[in-house]
Amino acid sequence: MNNRYFVIFKCREKMRIKTYEFKTRSDALNYFRLFYEPDSEALYYSISVSEFDAHQKVEHLLALLTFVEKSINGDTVRKDWRNWNIGRVTIYETHEFDGDSITQGIITEIYSDHAILTADDMYLWIDDDTQFMFR
Incomplete structure (x- = not known):
């Protein structure tokens, strides 16, 4: 090869x-x-x-x-969950003690301090410092 x-x-x-x-x-x-x-x-x-x-x-x-993405207006902005809209398809990588994983899902909730990504009957909490999965 x-x-x-x-x-x-x-x-x-x-x-x-x-x-x-x-x-x-x-x-x-x-x-x-x-x-x-x-x-x-x-x-x-x-x-x-x-x-x-x-x-x-x-x-x-x-x-x-x-580290950047296009906003709904076409502007280049820093990649940040605060810029995301409900319904956005998102691929998110998590780093765990037993290995890395990639989760693809849809942003279903956005609050002032976190967003929720839904994927395969699981939920991923995303904020500035952490992310964790829950049912």
Whole structure:
């Protein structure tokens, strides 16, 4: 296999893009995970990992971390549960002691201090500091 893997940073500083190439998927994802934290928001608009298949000449997105999103008016805003509307389909990643998981659901409730995402008969409480699942 001649696949190549890229970690791409869209930087806030001067709207620069930094690209790093890796020979293995594991190396690229491990490098990406180093930046998977809230402090990265100060430096980057987004960080992604892509796989380029040289034989097929196609590129696939493997991972994406974004810190901004478009508001209902089309403005670019900081990604924040306060900007979400009820009915919004949302993918949310949680980090637990037994591993990471990705939850896809719909925002069903928004309050002044938290939002509720509903997915598969479970609810995910989201606020500024925590997230937890409950029935």
